[in-house]
Amino acid sequence: MDAITLLKNDHAEVRTLLGDLEATTSRAVKKRSELVVKIDALLKAHTTIEEEIFYPAFKAAGEKGDDDKMYFEALEEHRAAGELVLPDLLATDVGSEQFSGRAKVLKELIEHHAGEEEKEMFPRAKKLLSREDLNSLGEQLEARKQELLA
Ligand SMILES: [Fe+2]
Ligand SMILES: [Fe+2]
Known part of the structure; x- marks a missing residue:
């Protein structure tokens, strides 16, 4: 599977x-506890494979200016989700009033971030990287994902 398809499939799963x-x-x-555990595992695996494999390949192939900006903005969104919003949600009592609000904030952040990747970064990556590159990145992403989820 090519890198973009794999990452988009992850997005679809997380959105659901x-x-x-x-x-x-x-x-x-x-149900909430089970979902939070799944979301945590999938989001961590997804952002890790992007940061370790896909983003560096994008940055290396990209040009200074807009591509670099896209790269750094994406990293900051990962940081906001992974170090602030998600840990907050995990620390929140699933039966509490705060939980729904925090879950909603995470959902909005992820929708924004995945939307930008799909509308801006991935189409750009398709221009910058060859079909062979995208296929080989896909293999690396898949292998690392399995390792992280094991
Ligand atoms: Fe991302
Ligand atoms: Fe992503």
């Missing part, structure tokens, strides 16, 4: 999980 989470109420304690 975040949608399911948003649809729960504070009484669905077990």
